[in-house]
Amino acid sequence: MLKINNLTLKTRVPILNDFNYQFEPGQIYLITAINGSGKTTFFRALTDLIKRPSGSILFDDQPFRQAKQRVFFYETSNWFDGDLSGIDYLKFVKGQWRSTQDLTAEISFWKMTSYINLPIKKYSLGMKQRLLIAMYFCSNATYLMMDEISNGLDEESRNLLYHRLKDEAITNHRCMIMSSHYKSDAGQIADHILRLANLTMKEETK
Numbered sequence: 312m313l314k315i316n317n318l319t320l321k322t323r324v325p326i327l328n329d330f331n332y333q334f335e336p337g338q339i340y341l342i343t344a345i346n347g348s349g350k351t352t353f354f355r356a357l358t359d360l361i362k363r364p365s366g367s368i369l370f371d372d373q374p375f376r377q378a379k380q381r382v383f384f385y386e387t388s389n390w391f392d393g394d395l396s397g398i399d400y401l402k403f404v405k406g407q408w409r410s411t412q413d414l415t416a417e418i419s420f421w422k423m424t425s426y427i428n429l430p431i432k433k434y435s436l437g438m439k440q441r442l443l444i445a446m447y448f449c450s451n452a453t454y455l456m457m458d459e460i461s462n463g464l465d466e467e468s469r470n471l472l473y474h475r476l477k478d479e480a481i482t483n484h485r486c487m488i489m490s491s492h493y494k495s496d497a498g499q500i501a502d503h504i505l506r507l508a509n510l511t512m513k514e515e516t517k
């Protein structure tokens with residue numbers, strides 16, 4: 312379980328004030344909010360990429376630095392180095408997260424076989440996005456933080472993603488926290504929809 316207690320967050324603007332929530336394994340969460348509300352900031356705070364003014368964040372009763380192996384967050388495909396290939400990234404993730412996932416099966420699942428050895432600078436937006444998604448599953452992590460993960464995906468890839476997320480939550484008991492501007496985006500597969508507004512996040516009815 313990811314347990315958040317009394318989390319207060321601010322950047323140049325306040326984001327959250329005294330926020331409390333528990334994210335459970337085997338569940339899919341969708342965080343929705345308007346632009347600039349703090350979705351990305353929230354993920355950065357969970358993964359110690361920014362300092363938080365106060366509060367505690369515990370993954371199975373451990374702080375992030377002790378739980379790193381069980382958490383995966385790669386903020387955006389803009390972070391990719393265009394001179395490296397998709398396979399470079401997948402091998403890196405598999406090694407660093409000490410995962411046993413079958414890379415070939417993952418590459419085939421996300422229909423990347425024809426381009427996975429090419430430098431990323433030759434990828435389209437959707438191709439990069441599929442690589443980013445594949446990295447999540449190659450990590451085999453329990454807690455997956457996905458920031459606007461369906462951006463740039465065509466309808467077929469979106470459906471593939473949603474089916475896979477549902478399957479991973481049930482079969483492998485992963486806890487998936489996604490963000491989107493639209494409730495309609497992954498709302499159909501999310502078990503919980505949280506609205507980030509007015510310095511808090513509240514569950515909405517689906």
Ligand SMILES: Nc1ncnc2c1ncn2[C@@H]1O[C@H](COP(=O)(O)OP(=O)(O)OP(=O)(O)O)[C@@H](O)[C@H]1O
Binds near residue numbers: 344345351
């Ligand atoms: N490095 C930073 N320094 C100062 N302020 C920042 C920084 N990063 C983000 N902010 C501010 O924090 C607020 C939240 O930004 P964030 O990127 O978390 O929002 P978001 O909900 O993910 O936005 P979007 O939907 O547009 O992707 C914004 O007002 C933004 O200007």
